[in-house]
Amino acid sequence: MNLLREVIDQYINRSGFFLEAFIEHIELSAMAIILVTLIGVPIGIIMSRYPKIAPPILSFVNFLWTIPVIAFFGIMISVLGLSTLNALFALLIYGLLPIVRNTYVGIMEVDKSIIEAGKGMGSTKWQLLFQIELPLALPVIIAGFRNMAVMTISFAAIASFIGVGGLGKAIWRGISLNNLSMTIAGSILIAALAIAVDLSLGYIEKRVLLRVQGRTKGGIVNE
Amino acid sequence: MIEISFKNIKKIYPGEKIALDDLNLEIKKGEFLTVIGPSGCGKTTLLKMINGLVMPTQGELLIHGKNIKDIDIIALRRKIGYVIQQIGLFPHLNIEKNISYVLKIMGVEEDKRRKRAEELLSLVGLEKETLEMYPRELSGGQQQRIGVIRALAADPPIILMDEPFGAIDEITRKTLQDELLKLQERLKKTIVFITHDIEEAMKLGDRIALINKGKLEQIASSKEMFLILELLL
Numbered sequence A: 001m002n003l004l005r006e007v008i009d010q011y012i013n014r015s016g017f018f019l020e021a022f023i024e025h026i027e028l029s030a031m032a033i034i035l036v037t038l039i040g041v042p043i044g045i046i047m048s049r050y051p052k053i054a055p056p057i058l059s060f061v062n063f064l065w066t067i068p069v070i071a072f073f074g075i076m077i078s079v080l081g082l083s084t085l086n087a088l089f090a091l092l093i094y095g096l097l098p099i100v101r102n103t104y105v106g107i108m109e110v111d112k113s114i115i116e117a118g119k120g121m122g123s124t125k126w127q128l129l130f131q132i133e134l135p136l137a138l139p140v141i142i143a144g145f146r147n148m149a150v151m152t153i154s155f156a157a158i159a160s161f162i163g164v165g166g167l168g169k170a171i172w173r174g175i176s177l178n179n180l181s182m183t184i185a186g187s188i189l190i191a192a193l194a195i196a197v198d199l200s201l202g203y204i205e206k207r208v209l210l211r212v213q214g215r216t217k218g219g220i221v222n223e
Numbered sequence B: 001m002i003e004i005s006f007k008n009i010k011k012i013y014p015g016e017k018i019a020l021d022d023l024n025l026e027i028k029k030g031e032f033l034t035v036i037g038p039s040g041c042g043k044t045t046l047l048k049m050i051n052g053l054v055m056p057t058q059g060e061l062l063i064h065g066k067n068i069k070d071i072d073i074i075a076l077r078r079k080i081g082y083v084i085q086q087i088g089l090f091p092h093l094n095i096e097k098n099i100s101y102v103l104k105i106m107g108v109e110e111d112k113r114r115k116r117a118e119e120l121l122s123l124v125g126l127e128k129e130t131l132e133m134y135p136r137e138l139s140g141g142q143q144q145r146i147g148v149i150r151a152l153a154a155d156p157p158i159i160l161m162d163e164p165f166g167a168i169d170e171i172t173r174k175t176l177q178d179e180l181l182k183l184q185e186r187l188k189k190t191i192v193f194i195t196h197d198i199e200e201a202m203k204l205g206d207r208i209a210l211i212n213k214g215k216l217e218q219i220a221s222s223k224e225m226f227l228i229l230e231l232l233l
Ligand SMILES: Nc1ncnc2c1ncn2[C@@H]1O[C@H](COP(=O)(O)OP(=O)(O)OP(=O)(O)O)[C@@H](O)[C@H]1O
Pocket: B013, B014, B015, B017, B018, B019, B037, B038, B039, B040, B041, B042, B043, B044, B045, B046, B085
């Protein structure tokens, strides 16, 4: 109970500090999320055009994803030094897997007979991609995006160790000052942010799924 | 006049599977040709060759006397209506957009597309409200009807139909067959219609092509085919 009061006191007494860290955290995460999406979705699309190159690319992003986070950030600091760019790079490395994989799988899983109808009616490759394949893959792509966004928000805490601010700052400072309530206060905000993003994207995902399946009148989705 | 002509067509799929074997077939303009044969005999392969979804391994396929390999395939497909075996309506598009998809990719304006969709819908006796519905909200028979009129949207001279009335009950099937015959009386398209069902083939086709193991076994008018079958059975 004491700890809870201490945490609340943290928010009251250092509201300026937490607000700043919170905004920095959102900025860093948002930049990383946009970057990963802009790079990952086209990679997934290209893989779906040339399925032969898909397995090696998937293994590679999967490999990146399995590098222990702490080890990776350690290397980043010692090799590349401290900067926002490096933090973004690190978040990019980890965020690629879900978005690349889901874009690729989402497109490949579109019903072959639907693709064939679209092709047979005279769609160009681009028309097929934008009118049929991507819209139908969208729920799966959004699921990957959601996964990636939540992961990026939590990993961004570690990224603040590379000196770019964010809520990781509070955790970091709490640890070094031996101030537990400060560490907890930072962690709670990160968790809250991640949960809020997860819930809203989950909602969007469901709406899009209904749309894509042509159940606008709100039928039940069987998954 | 010959609209489509298969000249010594052979199709070998990867894995040495021979789907069509030295097939010769001439399809006349304005005729309703039904193609019948056992499962796996190469009917769908034959059909997909006409709109370039499958390319011949050997031989020549001529459309209006021109080799399909020298034809702009996208432009050709837009002039060929295609009803696929699994209906293949776009689940994310409402019925209006499904019907007018081909017009959209051809760049026809929105209000003209809408008008055309309404026109086609009345052709098969469906309510105007259907335009706003989605494929999933329709019965099997209604979906089949939409699949058929979608192929008519750009008023193509050739229509390919791959077992379009496959998975529906007997009564709806009879109705759809009658509707199609009535349509054809008016439209005079070149129709290639695949079926498993000999009765359907005889009822609909001006001529019937019998395919077996990738070869054209028989081609005859409905009347002749009737006699041939009498002799065989
Ligand atoms: N893409 C493909 N790759 C390899 N083999 C194929 C391919 N498509 C068809 N085949 C084979 O070629 C043969 C002819 O297939 P096709 O689909 O033309 O038959 P069909 O007469 O339409 O059969 P059904 O009545 O069951 O629809 C079959 O043995 C099939 O397994």
